[in-house]
Amino acid sequence: MEAHKEKILAVCNEVCKGTLMETLDIEYVDVGENFLVAKMPVTPKVYQPDGVLHGGASVALAExxxxxxxxxxxxxxKFMIRGLEISANHTKSVRDGFVYAKASMIHKGRTTQLWEIKITNEEGALVSNCKLTTISLPKG
Known part of the structure; x- marks a missing residue:
């Protein structure tokens, strides 16, 4: 994995051009044997009306x-990946800086997968704890 790390991150970032991920300035920054990390800047673009990170932006980052x-x-x-369900518990407000989302696999089934995504601020404090269920659909 280490040898391919930069290539994997480059591909992930390249396919985001022209998508919601580009709109939200999401960037994939780290990958390991069983995790992927992305970061997103907290700016007025992702605020709710009272000037803090919108929970929906956090969920978009998590998914x-x-x-x-x-x-x-x-x-x-061989497979197309689609999200089936996502849930989020927001625990801390963020006004600026970056948030980081780390996705770790909880369950890898043949058809469905379960992911835990922890979103933290720059100090490492938990901002949101999310759970995502994905499905693998055969191509063709």
Whole structure:
């Protein structure tokens, strides 16, 4: 994995051009044997009206990193990955800086996968704890 780390991150970032991930300035920054990390800047673009990170932006970040992790860790040549369900518990407000989302696989089934995505601030404090279920659908 280490030898391919930069290539994997480059591919993940390249396919985001022209998508919601580009709109939200999400960038994939780290990958390991069983995780993927993305970061997103907290700016007025992702605020709710009272000037803090919108929970919906956090959920978009979580689903983006969880789905990208599915793409990396499953056979994307044979399967399309789709999100089935996502839930989020928001625990801390953020006004500026970056948030980081780390997707880790909890369950890797033949058809469905379960991901835990922890979103933290720059100090490492938990901002949101999310759970994503994805499905692998055969291509063709």
């Amino acid at each position: 983006s990193v969880g789905s990208a992790a599915s793409y990396i860790f499953l056979d994307a040549q």
